[in-house]
Amino acid sequence: MQKGVMKPNDVTFLSVLSACSHAGMVEEGLSYFTSMKRDYGIEPGMDHYGAMVDLLGRAGRLNEAWNFIRKMRIEPGINVYGAMLGACKIHKNVELGEKAANKLFALNPDEGGYHVLLANIYATASMWGEVAKVRTTMKKKGLQKTPGCSVVELRNEVHSFYSGTTNHPQSKKIYAFLEELGNKIKAAGYVPDTSSIHDVEDDVKEQLNSTHSERLAIAFGLLNNSQGTPIHIRKNLRVCGDCHTATKYISLVTGREIIVRDMQRFHHFKNGTCSCGDYW
Numbered sequence: 001m002q003k004g005v006m007k008p009n010d011v012t013f014l015s016v017l018s019a020c021s022h023a024g025m026v027e028e029g030l031s032y033f034t035s036m037k038r039d040y041g042i043e044p045g046m047d048h049y050g051a052m053v054d055l056l057g058r059a060g061r062l063n064e065a066w067n068f069i070r071k072m073r074i075e076p077g078i079n080v081y082g083a084m085l086g087a088c089k090i091h092k093n094v095e096l097g098e099k100a101a102n103k104l105f106a107l108n109p110d111e112g113g114y115h116v117l118l119a120n121i122y123a124t125a126s127m128w129g130e131v132a133k134v135r136t137t138m139k140k141k142g143l144q145k146t147p148g149c150s151v152v153e154l155r156n157e158v159h160s161f162y163s164g165t166t167n168h169p170q171s172k173k174i175y176a177f178l179e180e181l182g183n184k185i186k187a188a189g190y191v192p193d194t195s196s197i198h199d200v201e202d203d204v205k206e207q208l209n210s211t212h213s214e215r216l217a218i219a220f221g222l223l224n225n226s227q228g229t230p231i232h233i234r235k236n237l238r239v240c241g242d243c244h245t246a247t248k249y250i251s252l253v254t255g256r257e258i259i260v261r262d263m264q265r266f267h268h269f270k271n272g273t274c275s276c277g278d279y280w
Contacts, residue, residue: 017051024279029055050079057087097121112143150213150235152221161216174219185249193242209242230257238264248272
C-alpha cells in the first residue's frame with residue numbers, strides 16, 4: 001500500500017500494529033506507529049495506543065510501555081491499562097501491575113477480570129496476603145471470576161466444558177484419560193507450573209491445573225475423533241501458561257494436531273510446538 005495508489009487508513013495501521021505485537025516485531029511496530037502521523041497524517045486513537053502498549057509489554061519492555069502510557073496525547077483508556085496489566089501478568093512485574101490495576105479499578109471498579117489478573121500476579125510472586133486482600137475486595141463488591149469454558153464440536157453437536165466439572169456423560173472416561181495422558185507428557189519432559197495456586201498440597205495443585213476446561217475439551221476430542229483428525233477447541237479466556245505447555249506435549253505424545261482459539265489468538269499445536277512460538 002505504501003507503493004500503490006491506495007493509502008492505508010487508521011484500521012490498516014491498527015491491523016499492522018496488532019500483527020507486529022503478536023509476531024514480536026517491536027521495532028517494526030514502533031516504526032509503523034511513527035509513520036501514521038508523520039507520513040499519512042493519521043492521529044493515533046485509543047486502540048492504536050493500546051496496541052502499542054501490548055507490543056512493548058509482550059516483548060517484556062514494561063518500563064518502556066509504562067513511559068509510553070505516561071506520554072500519551074490523550075487520556076489512557078481501559079484497553080491501554082488492560083494491555084499493561086496483561087503484560088505484567090506474563091512477565092511477573094508486581095510494581096507496574098499494581099499501578100495499571102489501580103488505574104483500571106478507577107475506570108471500571110466493577111470488572112472482576114482485572115481483580116483476578118492482579119491476584120494472579122500476586123500469587124506468582126507468592127504474595128498470598130495480597131491475594132487474600134484482592135479476593136476480599138471482590139467478595140465485598142459481589143464480583144466473581146469469569147469461569148473458563150472451552151467448547152469442541154463433534155458430529156454437529158457442541159460440547160461445553162468448564163474447569164473441574166464432572167457433569168459431561170463421558171466425564172469418568174475423560175478424567176481417566178487425562179491422568180494417563182499426564183503421566184505420558186511428564187515422561188516426555190513436561191513439568192507442571194503450579195506457582196499461582198496455594199493452600200493445597202502439590203498433587204492437588206497439579207490436579208487443579210490438569211482439569212482446566214481446555215484440557216477436558218482436548219481429552220474429549222482425542223477420545224472421540226479418529227487418528228489424523230485435528231482437534232478444534234474454542235475458549236472464552238486466555239490459555240494459561242501451564243495448559244499451553246501441557247498441550248504442546250500432548251500434541252507430541254499423541255501425534256495429533258490441536259487447534260485452540262482463545263481470547264487472544266489461534267494456537268496450532270503440532271509435534272510439540274505451537275504456531276505462536278510461545279509468544280501470546
